[in-house]
Amino acid sequence: MKVPVSWMSSYCDPGWEPEHLAERLAMTGTEVERVGIVGAPSAEGFVVGRVLAVEPHPDADRLSVCKLDAGEVERTIVCGAPNVAAGQLVAVALPGAVLPDGTKLKQAKLRGVVSDGMILSETELGIGDDADGIMVLDDPASSSGQPSTSPGSAGLARPGAAGPEPTPGDSLAELLPVSEPVLELAVTTNRPDCLSIYGVAREAHAISEAPLADPPWSEDAEAGGEGSVSDHASVSVEAPELCQRFTVRVFLDVEVGPSPAWLKSRLMAAGQRPINNVVDITNYVMLVTGQPLHAFDLEGVPDGELVVRRASEGEKMTTLDGVERSFDSETMLVCDREGPSSIAGIMGGQTSEVSDSTKRVLLEVATWDGVNILRSSRSLGLRSEASARFEKQLHPELTMRAQQLASRMLIDLCGARMVPGTIDVHEELPEPRKVTLRVARVKALVGMEIDADTCAARLERLGFGLERRGEEELVATVPPERDGDVTREADLIEEVARLADLDRTLPATLPAAGNRVGGLTREQGLRRLAEDVLRDLGGDEIISWSFTEPGLADGLRLPEGDRRRDVIAIANPLSADQSVMRTTLAGGLLDAARYNLSRGAERVALFESGRVYLRDGEPVVGSGPPGGEFSGRRPPPVLEPHRLGLLLSGAPQRAWRDAGPAPDFFVAKGILEALCGQLGAELQVEPAEEPFLHPGKSGRILIGELPAGWIGELHPLVARAWDLDAAAGFELDMGPVVTAAAYGEERYEDFTTYPPVNEDVAVVVPEGLPAAEVRAAVLEAGGALLHEAEIFDLYRGKQVGEGKSLALRLTYRASDRTLTEEEIAERRDAVRVAVEKIGGSLRE
Amino acid sequence: MVERIAEIRAEAEAAIAEASSTAELGELRVRFLGRGAELTLILRGIAELPAEQRGAVGKSGNQARGALEKLITDRGEELDASELERSVSEERVDVTLPGAPSPAVGHLHLITRTRRRIEDTMVGLGYRVMEGPEVELDHYNFTALNHPPGHPARMAQDSFYVAPGSVSAAALESAAVSLDEAVVLRTHTSPMQTRAMEAQGPPIFIVIPGKVYRRDSDATHSPMFHQVEGLAVGEGITLADLQGTLTEMLRAIFGEGREARMRPHYFPFTEPSVEFDVSCYRCEGGGKLADGSRCPLCKGVGWIEVGGAGMVDPNVFGFVEENGYPPDTTQGFAFGFGIERIAMLRHDVPDLRRFFDNDVRMLEQF
């Protein structure tokens, strides 16, 4: 919403600089995006001049040489406009003035004649659209002339209108908004009243306490025609639930033409293009009152019959912008006997457009259902100044405000006669809303005392009717333009509080401590720990998009039926590559690896801690967010387990002494073991295939026996698809990890009283036997005394033939005694038997 | 004999004093104290001496031996130390070579660090951290936050909708919502307000960090970003308490001495509603830098916009009334803001999109 400051000030002038006004508005709830200037950057150098004489230019047919009185001295100005004539009062830019387009005016020689300034057209001033000739300020016949009838106190007042006749040399700014400060407001959806100049003036009044002029619509026009409006028009509303009120007036003998300069300049400053006086009046009245209105050429409405109804599916109409549009059955139309004439509350149609030949005007001012207008405007992809107001739900009371002001302007500015009467179709109109404010509640909610008199004064300035009920209660009657926003006591408290200069007066306190204790949940703490471990082991944390491309499933070679193909799809994605929710962290990690390696990184160790989105299924073990279970009465629509993913790729770390390892399966597994070790979660990896992993170098992660993800080297074909040489990584479900984690629950074990006994053994087993099975067999045979069996070496070679030799360090310990050599020998024999049972032997 | 012992001792003492290496000292030990050394032989031959000589010779011989042994040991330690000094002074490494690299330590994402900092601040103020679903029912994202269907504020947050049929019918059934109820990617962290109040009666003091989604993409909008929501509901909580809480929080994030300022605004789920700003930490809120130029960070305003807040709207309590939140007597405040914005302000990150490029040249800066 653009609010020209001089226009607003004609209703309420706080006497503030525009920047200060903007700041105070912003601090009381009306956001100001910027303070702009319409027209010239400054009014300096723009004056009123009187043309004294006009002579043809000696060397140019189209130019005239004019003598001007522009104050002080007589000036010679060369002018190219055909309409310049002696005696005219004109707008002049003197050398040094900066025009709206940024040109700085200089004395210039035009075909040998020195021109000491410039006589201006509307376009050159940026306040109108007439570029054909200069603006004549005092010519009653000219479009630029002042209106013959005085708008008086009813609010048509414009700068200079009430003052004395302008004289040459006066600053042009006294007469026209040469350099107009304009507030650009970002109006919130609850305040359609601030989509009106008078509404903003009321805010200025409420803030500054400067006087507020009576509303410009407070006086109605006098009918001048004969008969009755029903002789010219009829209205039938077939969908009253979507049209609370529909009012019509009819005007005869309308003289369509350009609007006067003051009107055009106000519209221009507010960002509206002037069209003709009738259309300009509808726009002007909308800007003043906040109530949109629509003028029909009555000739375009056969017999003046209007029908307000829902469109039939697929019905079509060409709107004023020349586009043919097709409607669904929820769109409201204003139709004539032959078909749609305008889209209700959004845009008019061509058949009844007001044109230069229009003589009879039907003025419609209606109240539409906001939800319906918003829906239709979105489904049509068509927003207008009108729909932007209607969608915020206007009050039916506003219609007559607009009718009254527009009627007077049509009579004053278009010489129209108003046919007596108003067609006014409506269901029962709502009674004014009354809301009670208990003054004590203000302090209870705001935390600051605001007394009853102050509350009352603030509400009255905002237009509320007030009735005191004892010392402690106010009954406020809500003005119609605020009806949708203020319905409860809390809303009144907001009105009172927002005018309290909160930035200066509100104390800063803290809620009573009570018996609350803040903190992270155990799950959150463990997740942080896990992230820290991955960081400490070299991982750079990434955050990749939660949405991905549907083709990722193919890229990862996921077979039909794989759960990860069962994606949550976005109905309205921004692009196809962000159109489904991820079911694995692998895609984001691979993309980030490729991104970095292709930009010069030699190696990457990336990890992500985030959710995947699964369509179905039980929450993964572990309650709370890691497992995807959230509080609330209604379960969430999809499953969102939290995962940790890691990907290593690129060249090994180089160094002058010991180079780092290549990023293979075991490096990834080392990190996984360290992670689970820190969290105290028991980890197992068993051989298993994943479509996107190397079939011989991949496995399934088990945490405390529960499946919890994959680990492995990337399948070479997948690596190739992501331009990677080789890569390894894992994806781990946090739910099982958190459930199994012993972190924080560890118990002290005595290690000093009875020291352990260590013994190294070498076990020769067949090549295909997994090391974990060997270790498990050894541990089982070692029984309670065997505390740990750690594999520390792997040997293949002649000495062990076809098999492999694993070296294990066995740690025996008992908590209550020193172990004897006999006890250990006994265990060693048991281990030997167990190893032989699985096809191996102890090497001596 | 006793004289001879004295001679030997004197000779040995001189030789030991002159010894210049531990090797030489070893030779002296053999020469004077070894098996064939004269002194050794004398002591061994004592038995064969006349009885009246035995005592004197034995005594002086043993004294000499003890003295020499001590001398050799002491001198040996001396020589050993000086030899070590000498050899150490000959060992040299190039101290300018880089150290043998320990495994590189990585980096948490700046968003994670910023989120944790905010969480920790709020934990210190007595808040618990909760998390909610990102794929959310329309009911929680809008309706229960006082955005009735068709409400214009719904459109202000351009939502991603989940394709019908993408969510299993069973899931919707268990949520007791109709199959045609919209499912959205949550547009804010606020839906968790209702979920949390459904799960727990008052008082409630929680923060809710997490990912949110809006259908918008440019240098200042990302379709996915992170928010933190705060909710405090309890007896007698006021707008002034919100002012105090925001001040404490913003000071913890932006430094002591910062101020919070509230500007009245509109949100459907708070009443009164405000936007809140922090006083500019570059120009100390004055709008001008030391050299008098306009502060580029706050653009001369002295304040930087941070987020939205307000007193929880009674209509929101209406949705959780049965869990101990009667709308006419319950009071509380809520606030929310973007984590990216905080991180951008604190660390001069110029473009929102940098957070999701995952470029290690950025990640490794933090």
Ligand SMILES: [Zn+2]
């Ligand atoms: Zn600043």
